[in-house]
Each structure stands twice: as structure tokens, then as C-alpha cells.
Amino acid sequence: MTSTENEKGDSPMSLDDEVRAPQRASDQQDYHATSSEQITAEVLAAISSTTGTRAGEILSAVIRHAHDLAREVRLQPDELLAAAEFLRRCGDISDAARHEYILLSDVLGLTMVVDTEAAGVADGALETSALGPFYRAGAPWEPNGANISRGTDDGEPAKIHGRVLDTDGTPISDAVLDVWSTNARGLYENVDPTQPDYNLRGRFRTDANGSYDLWTVKPVSYPIPDDGPVGELLHLTGRHNMRPAHFHVIASAPGYQTIVTELFTDDDPYLDSDVVFGVKPSLVVHYNRIEGPARLAAAGRTEPYWDLRYDFILAPGQTTTVEFSTGRHQNH
Template structure:
């Protein structure tokens, strides 16, 4: 039997694990493990971690996996509440100053939302205070983008997505819209509410132990895409919400906050299928040309 080159100790642990990984033929995985293992071992050493604490961490991760399903992703919540999702987003979405900032996707996006005619309502059950959302999709210079696709979703008036609330119709408060030549978009919805992220699982217990609340400020989600442009995942946050400065998932950016205003303009109300007075929110969205397009110069 071949003798061990050296024993696995506090001092040798990291080098031994890295040496065992040297046969990996995947360059990116090799790079990741070469960074991850030393950092993970450094945490264990710095904390002088006990066996009981490590088993508690394993139990926490096990519970996080067990509560996850096709309608709930607890690992995304964990990533969000630790700021990892927003950090990854920041690294992968280094934008020009003149475009709309990105923010987290969140765990409640659903593929296959219905495509609607411009001006349609995404509120299928009619509950809540009506809200008109209107704006334009533009490029970095303010030129309208034709054919931009907006995938939109939000909570109900009491703070639940349709996937959380069996009393809501499927695909309630979700819709897909496509801009015309002027880049203009508008749709009807209801005023969303601030809400707690799911806090009945391990992530909720973690937040409680940390003395943190689980609340997110009221917002509307957007994924906006167009040919030749970087796709944008973002929110529009409602000004005045009490949780803007303490969003549980760190998603708020100043440039994404908008006022909900009241209009008494009967002509605009009639043109938008609403009754005056009505609530409205105006927001333009600016996309950035793809890197290859930018290097060639934006196309007219």
C-alpha cells in the first residue's frame, strides 16, 4: 500500500484538496475551485468552526433544498438575502450611465406569460386600485426602439404573486407587450403592494435570527429585450414606500424609483380606458446596445 505523502491537518488541508483537484480538465471549474476551496477553508479556520456548527450549516442547506419546488426557489431567496444575487448582477451588467440600471430577477418570474395588445390590462381579476403605466423604450441616446419586448409581472394589492395565491387566476398580473415604431408602451394594472419574501422556511428563520425584516418595497418587474441590445432585467419601485432603504434583497436603486401620481385629465383617461381621476406611473426604459454593436457604433 502506498504511504500517504502527508497527513490531512489544519496546515496541510487546503494544499491537499487543491492537489487532489489537479486532474480536472475543465479550465473554468479548475479556476473556481482554486478560489473557492481556500476561501472556504479560511472561513472554517478563522471561525474555529465546531462540528456542531458545521452540522447545523448542513442541516440549513438541506432544509433549503427540501422546501424548494417548481413554485418556490429557496436557494434564490438565500442568494438574494445575502446580497449575492445583486453582486452577480452588478458584475454581469456593467452599464453605461445613460441606460436603465438592472436589478434582481427574483424567484417569481414565470415563462409563457400571455402576449397582449398594447394598452391591455394584466389584472385578470379586477382587484385593487387601477394604475396606468406608460413610457418608452429607448436606446442610450434616446432613440425609440421598435419591436422591444416587455415581460411584466407584479404582486396583487395584498402583496401576493399568482403562484403564491390560489384565489388568483393563473397568469394574473403578468403580460408581454411589444413596442411599435415610436418605442411607446402602456398597459393597465393595479397599484402593487410591498410584501414579505416567503419567510416560513430556513431563509426566513435566518433573517429573524439576524434581526432583519423580510419585506420588499412595492414594485413592478420588467424584462425588456430587443434585437441588437442587451436584455435588461429591472424593477420600477414606487416612491414613498417605507421599505425602499431596507429592501430584504438589496434590489433598490435610486434611478428605479418613480412617483405614482393622480390625474384628473378626462381626455387621457378616456383614451386609456380609465375613469378620471386615475393613478398613473410614467417611466422610460433605456437599453444598451450589445457590446459587438457598440464597438461598431450604434446603428441608425
């Protein structure tokens, strides 16, 4: 017997095997294809070490909802890549003073849903509204009666005054109002190098009677930036990029729930179509025009101005700190 014959005789592949091989391939056609739901389960299992943590709760919900969204709209691979490119460009256009992701959250209404759910404000108390991307921490402390219009051409003078009260009507002394708004051109000082540092921003404390009193300018409508991806989204959906005139406030006091909010001017044409969905009926206010020699003389003024009286009503609760603060564009 030659070695060749030996090798043939010991060959592991017999005729029977060759016949059976295609049959195994045929068997495979009966296997169940992997479903997208199985992939979802696999991904959730992969993060199971986070179970019981807040991160795990959020991440697993993001995964479940994102996967369900993809199934619901039958998201196509090129559409997923387009979304990734959209987000990349949101990052690209962002810097210390331009926060495209916050704008995106704002125009999709997500910010207002989160703020409203998180605050859980009691009926009758000051309601929340969007912080927006222009809050700048560390505004100068000002005495009551001070004017935070530090520029030369900021807009029409406005006096804003009133009290900070508990829900039972008790005045709250030492409450803090951290306020900010744009000038008449709709620009916040941090994105407008022609304005003085911290223009139209300030922090005030209520006196022993819970009263506050400040001078600023009457707010105007202004556009949010639409030269980036968020602007494209607005154009695509046929929406304008205007915010109705508003005055930003963070109201806080020891032992009371801190409220981030805005007061909206009642005569504004965009009141019913705020691009960031911030308007709530209780936050719409009316500025009275003070003019005429007699009224001006009574107020000790010579020029006409707007007058807003507004009481902020706080509910007992936790004081919180706003962690976000924008930067100021440098004038290079």
C-alpha cells in the first residue's frame, strides 16, 4: 500500500460528508433572523452594570427611546449619518458664547419640558421659564433703585419694582433677583463688544419689606441665531426665529425654591409663537407708559418711561444654584 493510498483511506471527507454538507446549509435557512429588538436587548444588557444608578436609568431610557424611534420612522442609514453630521456641525459652530446644543434643546421645546417637570411649581407661585444660553453669572450687586443700563443707547427706560412674597403673602427680605436682558437692538452684552461689561445685568436684594426696585430698558423681541444648524431646522419646519420681548430673572431666597424665569411683555407680536416655547400666561406682564408733566413730576423724572410693577411669589423649598454661565466675546 502506497502512502497515497493510505492518505486516501484516512481522508476525513467521505462521500457521505460531501452529500450532507449542502444539507447543513439548507438547515440554516430555518434559523430566525436576528431582530432589531434582540439588538436593543443586547445593548441594554451591555450597560446592566449601571442598573440602580441615575446614569443607568437615563442611559437605558435613551437607548430604548432612540431604538424605538428608529423602528417607528424606519430610520434609514443615510438619515442616521445626516443626523450625525447635523450634530457635528452643532459642535463646530459652538464656542464659549454660542451654545448650539442649548438652542437646539430650546427650539425643540425640550428645555421647557425639563424645566417645568423639574420645578413642579405650586399653583399661584412664580412659574419657571427658559434660562436660555445668555445667562452670565457674577453680575454686579446693585442697591435698590440702581440703573443697570450702563450703555449710552440701550433703549427706552423702564422701572421694574414690586415685592418678593411667600405663597401666603408674607414679604421675603434678602431675596435675590439676578436679572438680565438685551438692549434695544436685541443683543446681550456678552455677544456685543460695543456694550459695557455686564450691561443690563445686575443682582438686587429685597429690603426688610420684601421690596425691590430697579431701572433698566423695556425689553424688545429679538431673533435667536439662525446662521447655524438650528436655523436650518427652523427654516425646514417653516418657523421664525423670534423670541417675544422678555426680561430674565433668577429669583431666590434662603428656604425657598429658586426659580429661573422670564417676564414677557404683553404687547409683543411674537407672544403666541415664542421660538423656544417659554411663554406661560402667569408670566405675561404689562408695562405702563408714564408721561405727561404731572405724572413725571410726581415720579421725579423729566423723560417718559415705562413702569412695571410685579410681585414674585416663591414657595418654600430648596435653593439651587445655576451651574451654567456664558462667556463674553472678546473684542479682537
